[in-house]
Amino acid sequence: MATTSTTTPTTLTGTGRQTGRRPSTGGRFRRYLPLYLSISPFYIIFAIFGLFPIGYSLYLSFHSWDGIGPMKFVGLAEFRYLVSDTQFWLSVKNTVEIWIISTIPMLFLALVIAVILNSSIRFKTAYRIAFFIPNVSSLVAMAIVFGSIFANNFGLLNGLLQALGLSQVQWLNDPWGIKIAIAVMVIWQWTGYNAIIYLAGLQAIPTDLFEAAKVDGANVVQTFFRVTVPMLRPIILFTVITSTIGGMQIFTQSQVLVGNTGGPGGAGMTMVLYLYQQAFTKNDFGYGAAIGWGLFIILLLFSIINWRVVQRTGK
């Protein structure tokens, strides 16, 4: 550290631009040491809490382990079991279904909200904050609130249905009811977030396009579908990718609403919940790790599809 006191302020400001002669490798290392040190906390923490667990879970997935005793090497047995495990495939199906029924309405709603926020209305900032708040509120607390809304006997929603003269629905007892409840939670949490992203995209669209459309006599709906949506395409693709990654990892909503077993028919059993159940309630950590890698492969496939779509539309 002593030598760093002789370095020029140029280095310390972080540009690292060289002026004049080239120093030796050792000198360069010492010169950049403070910079490496200042970015090192992230890499050190990532190595301990990110990289190591990833590598270790791969190692674990070739073993049978109850979490305490000795690990037993079992080769590919965990993966063979995974491929033939109907419960796992059910969790994949559930996750994809929940993803579809949450993502499509969510992105559509977000877009509509963004267009409204982009028009000249009062208290714009207040609305933007209001729409973003669900995204930063506690998921567990929310799940409890939604649990009361969708409750089978005396839920708010059933109270409303009854008041309207309709028959009650046992939301958390019905496979689609559970999925809808989870999807509604996802929509509630992420619509505002996506709306803010769309809003940023909207503000980047040149206003003369809208003016031209107006001159040509286009109405609001025509402008929305023929000007706004095409211009926003890259932003929409970005939100689709981020909601795919998020949607594949749904866990808390299911766990708090229907518990570790996934509820009736296992309808709320998502991939991550299944991983949690196998590893942490059944103490089958090797299999839990194998599920984790199964999840990785599925996410990879979805990402490739997304990437392909982006490539094609880019042309």
Add this chain to the structure above:
Amino acid sequence: MTPLITRRGFLKGGAAGVAGAALLGAAGCGAESASAGSALSVWYWTGSISDTLLGNVQKKVGVKLEPQKIGGDFKSKFMTSLAGRSYVPDITGINSDVATYFPDADQFVDLRKFGADKVKDQYLDWKWQQGVANDGRMIGFPMDTGPTALYYRTDIFKKAGLPTDPAEVEAHLGTWDDYLAAGKKLQAAIAGTCIASATVNDIFDQVMAQSSKQYMDRQNHFIGDQAHVRNAWDISVKVIKSNLTAKTVSLTADWNAVMTNGKVPCFVGAVWMKNFLGPAAPKTKGMWRVCRAPGGAGNSGGSFLGVTKYCKRPEDAYNAIRYLESTKNQAFSYQDINLFPSTPASYKDPIMRKPDPFYGGQVTVDIFGSAAEQVKPFYFSPYDDAITPAYATELGNVESLGKDPDQAWNDCIGQIKRTLQHTGVI
């Protein structure tokens, strides 16, 4: 210039932080217990040990304890410490799933070494057996128990023309078939009334809680497809077919509502349900009573204390446990935090015999105490946590999807056998 110094100071701080992290990592590698100095660390969860008693240990036994209340997922945290072989507590609370530790019983100190067998007679035999691993090693010392009883509402029973006095209800509802018949009577009197506190699994679990045989025997044979389980299954299916389940999730706001407005005027539950029923349905105070459960005595829940092999002074740890779980102190814990004793002599202690206003002044220890004494010894296996969710899932399918019960049973047994084969047990 000032900003320059600040930045350098920051960098130095960063370097020190890195070095600190490295030291911490090194410390984590050594196999050591979490005890600081000479105190023995105790891991427990809220409501599992009386804090007053923990505070008295040093004065009464001469052993310094360092109690650590572990929040969140207790078991995961404990298993993590065992897997990492560091910061393992000297003494730990163990829940009713004590058997999951049997395959790794060597992680615990055998409490027989310190003469635990000498006090065996003071504890309920079935409870004592529950903490003993297959090789005879005693890893769990009895704490509280969870004897079960029938909870019922006198106001609604009266309306339906059912008896209301505990002795009469007991005589009238001796078997599960009687209970089902009473359910139909309740439903005829007040439409929509149910007899399972949440889902049908409550019925299944409670019937199983009365059975001496569970899902595996001590020789690790799967017995979960035999008559005693099928009986619990068949009773559950009958309850579903009669539409007598409330289809709610236990201990949620919906469950509170169901308990308050009388949709569920009776259920079979463990003694600790008292802790939840009071706050859930305060308006029903005085209307509830308890009596012997249909089908007989059962147990659901209850915990243990164990000493890990990392404990440096296991004898001191054992003495502290003996003090905490003595007959007198278990009675005190019942009064203090409603833990039901595993020491039958405590049931006669006057502090346990106070009338309970929530139960209309009933002395509930008479019911729960005799249930606790009548429970038949049973064996929970290390694999029960992997087995039982299958029954819950398939009964759920019968209950809410109308799946054929026989098909569901076959799917359930098939799923369990697959899981056990995968685990390498069968």
